[in-house]
Amino acid sequence: xxxxxxxxxDYLSKPFAPEELLHAVDRCRKQFDLExxxxxxxxxxxxxxxxxxxxxxxxxxxxDDLRQFIETVAPTDSTVLILxxxxxxxxxxxxxxxxxxxxxxxxxIRLNCAAIPENLLESxxxxxxxxxxxxxxxTKAGRVEEADGGTIFxxxxxxxxxxxxxxxxxxxxxxSFTRVGGNEEKRVNVRIIAATxxxxxxxxxxxxxxxxLYHRLNVMQFRPPPLRxxxxxxxxxxxxxxxxxxxxxxxxxxxxxxxxxxxxxxxQWPGNVRELRNVMERASIIEQTDEVQPESxxxxxxxxxxxxxxxxxxxxxxxxIDFELGFSGSVAEFxxxxxxxxxxxxxxxxxxxxxxxxxxxxxxxxxxxxxxLANNTRGGGDSNNE
Numbered sequence: 001x002x003x004x005x006x007x008x009x010d011y012l013s014k015p016f017a018p019e020e021l022l023h024a025v026d027r028c029r030k031q032f033d034l035e036x037x038x039x040x041x042x043x044x045x046x047x048x049x050x051x052x053x054x055x056x057x058x059x060x061x062x063x064d065d066l067r068q069f070i071e072t073v074a075p076t077d078s079t080v081l082i083l084x085x086x087x088x089x090x091x092x093x094x095x096x097x098x099x100x101x102x103x104x105x106x107x108x109i110r111l112n113c114a115a116i117p118e119n120l121l122e123s124x125x126x127x128x129x130x131x132x133x134x135x136x137x138x139t140k141a142g143r144v145e146e147a148d149g150g151t152i153f154x155x156x157x158x159x160x161x162x163x164x165x166x167x168x169x170x171x172x173x174x175x176s177f178t179r180v181g182g183n184e185e186k187r188v189n190v191r192i193i194a195a196t197x198x199x200x201x202x203x204x205x206x207x208x209x210x211x212x213l214y215h216r217l218n219v220m221q222f223r224p225p226p227l228r229x230x231x232x233x234x235x236x237x238x239x240x241x242x243x244x245x246x247x248x249x250x251x252x253x254x255x256x257x258x259x260x261x262x263x264x265x266x267x268q269w270p271g272n273v274r275e276l277r278n279v280m281e282r283a284s285i286i287e288q289t290d291e292v293q294p295e296s297x298x299x300x301x302x303x304x305x306x307x308x309x310x311x312x313x314x315x316x317x318x319x320x321i322d323f324e325l326g327f328s329g330s331v332a333e334f335x336x337x338x339x340x341x342x343x344x345x346x347x348x349x350x351x352x353x354x355x356x357x358x359x360x361x362x363x364x365x366x367x368x369x370x371x372x373l374a375n376n377t378r379g380g381g382d383s384n385n386e
Contacts, residue, residue: 005137006137006138007137007138009027009028009031010024010027010028012024050095050099051092051094051095051096051098051099052096052099053067053070053071053096053100055092055096056070056089056092056093056096057233057236057237057240058230058233058236058237059232059233059236060225060230060231060232060233062225062229062230063225063230063233066093066222066224066225069222070093070096070097070100070222071100073097073220073222074096074097074098074100074101075100075101075102076101076220077101077191078219078220079172079191079192079193079194079216079217079219079220080094080097080192080193080194080219080220080221080222081194081195081214081217081218081219081220081221081222082094082193082194082195082196082221082222082223082224083195083196083197083200083221083222083223084195084197084222084223084224084225084226085197085226085272086197086271086272086274087227087271087272087273087274087275088224088225088226088227088272088273089224089272089273090155090195090197090222090224091110091153091155091195093222093224094110094153094155094193094195095108095153097151097193098150098151098153098191098193101151101191103149103150103151103191106147106149106150106151107146107147107148107149107150107151108147108150108151108152108153109143109144109146109147109150109151109152109153110152110153110155111124111125111143111152111153111154111155112155112156113154113155113156113157113159113160114155114156114159115156118161118164121160121161121164122164122167122180123136123140123142123180124142124143125142125143125144125164125168126142126144126167126171126177126178126179126180127139127140127141127142127144127145127179127180128140128142128179128180128181128182129179129180129181129182130181131181132179132180132181132182133180133181136180136181139179142177142179144171144177144188144190145186145188147188147190148188148189148190149188149189149190150190150191151190151191151192151193152190152191152192152193153193153194153195154192154193154194154195155194155195155196156195156196156197157194157195157196157217158196158197158198158200158203158208158209159196159198162208162209162210165209165210165213166210168213169210169212169213169216172192172213172216172217173216174187175187175188175189175190192217194217200214226269226272227269227272227273227275227276228268228269228358228359228360231360231361231362234264234265234269234276235256235261235264235265237273237276237277238256238261238264238276238279238280239255239256241276241277241280241281242254242255242256242280242283242284242292245280245281245284245285246284249284249285251284252290254283254284254287254290254291254292255290255291255292256291256292257291257292257293257294259293259294260283260291260292260293260294260296260297262294262366263294263297264276264279264297265360265362265363265366266363266366266367266370267300267363268358268359268363279297279298282296282297282298283296283297332370332371335367335371336371336372336373338357339353339357339364339367339368339371339373340373342356342357343373350364350365
């Protein structure tokens with residue numbers, strides 16, 4: 001019973017003929033080969049979808065530069081660090097780099113460092129020997145061994161503990177590592193792609209991330225731009241997600257009404273592309289007409305509060321709240337003060353005002369029209385000094 005619990009797959013009753021032993025060993029070998037082949041297939045197919053460069057949608061100049069940089073870096077074996085806000089497409093960038101590289105036919109292993117408990121992450125990454133800890137009933141290979149010859153993507157690496165960061169630093173030097181509970185030094189040939197949405201400089205200052213590990217990872221750095229900085233891409237992405245969702249739902253492809261487009265353009269998208277994708281999925285489900293109407297989109301109240309809390313609010317624009325205006329009126333009055341202050345500070349230059357407010361020119365013009373500020377812009381928004 002103890003042998004079966006520790007992984008034995010067969011047994012022989014004494015006395016037995018030598019042929020019985022040979023047949024039993026052969027069955028074990030075949031089962032082992034099938035299990036190993038199954039692991040490899042799972043790692044290379046179901047757990048690793050194929051990423052293509054055309055999946056990174058957008059026509060803004062920043063996205064063109066990003067795609068071109070991916071094509072330049074992908075064929076090399078350089079270590080890559082991807083920094084950026086949550087929802088900007090860091091995983092798409094990592095996948096595109098692998099599938100444009102010479103390693104594309106080898107395993108692409110993804111590991112989310114924030115999703116695995118700290119005490120298990122080292123075992124998951126480097127593997128463990130039998131008996132290394134309670135529950136380690138058999139030897140287990142780590143993800144770096146599964147990725148041998150291919151690529152491993154370490155997502156949310158900013159949440160990795162400092163002791164494990166030290167072991168990862170050693171691994172990055174020459175590809176050597178030791179399983180948990182083992183003494184044998186192993187070596188693999190793996191390309192490392194790491195990503196985090198944390199402010200890495202702030203993490204280093206707070207002694208939560210090793211500076212030497214940052215420099216070792218930061219050979220090639222990518223910064224996917226947030227959606228609010230991708231002027232002109234919001235509507236294109238919205239239509240793209242709408243088309244995909246409608247096909248999945250088996251309904252006629254929807255398009256955005258002008259009012260819906262204006263509402264999308266006025267939002268700041270703190271959740272970036274992921275937030276927009278979820279909004280379009282919702283709209284494709286609940287919209288009953290041939291065009292997406294503003295009523296099928298969220299009111300973005302919670303998202304706006306989230307954005308305001310991240311930025312700490314705008315202290316320059318204060319004053320008492322006039323509750324007689326009601327909630328909507330008070331919000332509109334506060335927006336009017338913010339925009340008016342920015343316009344005054346920038347001599348009514350639309351470009352500079354939009355940049356200060358961290359919104360696009362289209363969004364600023366839309367809000368000005370809604371708030372009755374459009375006629376106050378001396379020289380308009382299309383003057384030469386823009």
